[in-house]
Amino acid sequence: MPVRFYNTLTRGKEDFEPLDPPKVRMYTCGPTVYNYAHIGNLRTFMFEDLLRRFLEYRGYDVEHVMNLTDVEDKIIRTCRETGESRQSLVKRFTDAFFEDMDTLRIKRAHHYPAATDHIDDMVKMIKALLDKNYAYESQGSIYFNLRAFPEYGRLSHFDMEALRTGASGRVDSDEYETDDARDFALWKAWDEEDGDIYWETELGKGRPGWHIECSCMSMKYLGPSFDIHCGGVDNMFPHHENEIAQSEAFTGKPFVRYWLHSAHLFVENKKMSKSLGNFYTLRDLLAMGHDPLAIRYVLIATHYRQPSNFTFAALDAAREALRRIADFKIRLTEVRTESGSDLSVETAACEKAFGEALDDDLNISAALARVFDFVRETNKLVDDGVVSIDGARRVLDMLERLDAVTGVFDSGEAEEVPAEVLEKVQARVDARRRKDFQEADAIRDELAAQGWIIEDTPDGPRVKRT
Ligand code: AMP
Ligand code: ZN
Numbered sequence: 024m025p026v027r028f029y030n031t032l033t034r035g036k037e038d039f040e041p042l043d044p045p046k047v048r049m050y051t052c053g054p055t056v057y058n059y060a061h062i063g064n065l066r067t068f069m070f071e072d073l074l075r076r077f078l079e080y081r082g083y084d085v086e087h088v089m090n091l092t093d094v095e096d097k098i099i100r101t102c103r104e105t106g107e108s109r110q111s112l113v114k115r116f117t118d119a120f121f122e123d124m125d126t127l128r129i130k131r132a133h134h135y136p137a138a139t140d141h142i143d144d145m146v147k148m149i150k151a152l153l154d155k156n157y158a159y160e161s162q163g164s165i166y167f168n169l170r171a172f173p174e175y176g177r178l179s180h181f182d183m184e185a186l187r188t189g190a191s192g193r194v195d196s197d198e199y200e201t202d203d204a205r206d207f208a209l210w211k212a213w214d215e216e217d218g219d220i221y222w223e224t225e226l227g228k229g230r231p232g233w234h235i236e237c238s239c240m241s242m243k244y245l246g247p248s249f250d251i252h253c254g255g256v257d258n259m260f261p262h263h264e265n266e267i268a269q270s271e272a273f274t275g276k277p278f279v280r281y282w283l284h285s286a287h288l289f290v291e292n293k294k295m296s297k298s299l300g301n302f303y304t305l306r307d308l309l310a311m312g313h314d315p316l317a318i319r320y321v322l323i324a325t326h327y328r329q330p331s332n333f334t335f336a337a338l339d340a341a342r343e344a345l346r347r348i349a350d351f352k353i354r355l356t357e358v359r360t361e362s363g364s365d366l367s368v369e370t371a372a373c374e375k376a377f378g379e380a381l382d383d384d385l386n387i388s389a390a391l392a393r394v395f396d397f398v399r400e401t402n403k404l405v406d407d408g409v410v411s412i413d414g415a416r417r418v419l420d421m422l423e424r425l426d427a428v429t430g431v432f433d434s435g436e437a438e439e440v441p442a443e444v445l446e447k448v449q450a451r452v453d454a455r456r457r458k459d460f461q462e463a464d465a466i467r468d469e470l471a472a473q474g475w476i477i478e479d480t481p482d483g484p485r486v487k488r489t
Contacts, residue, residue: 026081029384031282032178036384041250045084048249050241052258053089056116057098059304060123063288063295067255070285070327072129077381080428088244089132093139095233096197099220109220123305126315128430134244138236145231145239146224148273149209157272163212163227166193172268179260197233207265208232234265247274253283285327291334317341320431326388349434350485351398354405357445358415366414370421373397377425406483440486444475448486
């Protein structure tokens with residue numbers, strides 16, 4: 024079965040056929056770098072990370088571009104209110120953003136173009152839109168004329184009838200949530216509120232609107248037509264709709280083949296908001312002592328098109344799930360049986376089911392469920408002493424491949440335990456089987472004296488450093 028994705032453009036699941044396989048060109052809308060990313064933003068970045076990692080697992084060569092929005096309304100307002108320079112503000116929060124990406128093991132994109140490094144490119148594009156009569160000037164600002172682009176609304180399935188029959192206008196703000204489509208700003212003339220944030224260009228003194236940066240920079244790095252474009256659902260309208268209009272008006276070519284949007288994150292079933300006191304950044308959670316890997320697990324584990332409900336109970340459950348995997352891996356490294364099953368059939372079945380779940384529009388919850396079934400079944404086989412060293416190694420190799428996709432199976436806990444310690448652990452297991460508890464306890468004490476403790480878990484004994 025091929026990889027399939029739900030394409031917002033067509034409202035259905037489609038076989039994934041990149042334009043130029045095995046190359047996949049992918050653009051994801053990045054952060055506005057004026058504050059710390061909240062866990063909702065991070066959920067979207069995590070979904071995009073999973074998408075990229077899975078495509079790589081399937082053998083695609085992914086080129087990933089994510090923009091950094093370093094000039095727009097909210098940034099300018101913050102600078103005005105705090106007196107901090109734009110450069111200093113965006114530097115601080117760009118650094119914080121990359122720190123967060125690393126903490127959560129989110130793979131770095133290949134390019135992180137910043138809007139303000141591409142002002143000239145945007146000016147050129149806006150000039151071309153003016154020349155082609157897709158744009159017009161009004162009081163020094165330049166707007167995209169929606170009436171010149173009848174395909175507008177295709178992505179969000181916006182009803183354009185209202186626009187055609189009259190009520191319309193212009194909008195200057197970078198983000199507008201209204202459901203009425205209006206001519207939007209490509210270039211904004213400077214006004215006093217902008218202070219010293221402006222560029223002197225052929226279009227006059229001002230700055231680009233937010234939407235144009237993603238059209239301009241995605242096509243600069245990935246070409247006029249590319250495979251995948253992602254963002255959170257709130258980006259669908261107007262941002263992505265505007266990107267399509269600007270790009271296709273400019274090139275006359277189809278812009279993007281597959282549009283993937285992730286649903287929002289809620290906290291304890293409520294919309295996250297500062298006033299409700301349920302608004303969290305990654306730093307907030309780390310300061311409360313939560314494990315970054317458990318946070319990654321929670322943010323990745325819900326299917327991306329379902330709203331994700333972040334709860335502290337889920338965070339605890341995630342830590343437990345990760346511990347089970349870590350314990351399982353340690354047990355596997357302790358297997359010393361030469362005879363027994365090499366688990367080739369079981370591992371192949373598990374990996375196949377994992378891959379097929381993700382082939383189906385990135386169904387990560389089904390994929391993870393299959394892995395945990397496998398852990399439970401295999402733990403039983405290890406208990407029964409019917410797994411060979413080869414089998415254990417095969418499982419560990421498989422987990423390593425699956426970890427390249429999920430990024431949550433390697434907690435770094437699986438410290439190499441020396442062979443002589445493992446032999447003693449096995450001798451203790453044998454003693455207990457013989458019901459020779461004196462001997463078993465003596466071995467335990469001996470190991471303790473050497474700095475190793477044995478924990479008897481429901482999944483079998485686990486040895487670790489005291
Ligand atoms: P921003 O920095 O506001 O441009 O947002 C960065 C990304 O986070 C965008 O793709 C948004 O769609 C996404 N996003 C914003 N709020 C949430 C949320 N509550 N849940 C999931 N994604 C979100
Ligand atoms: Zn964007």
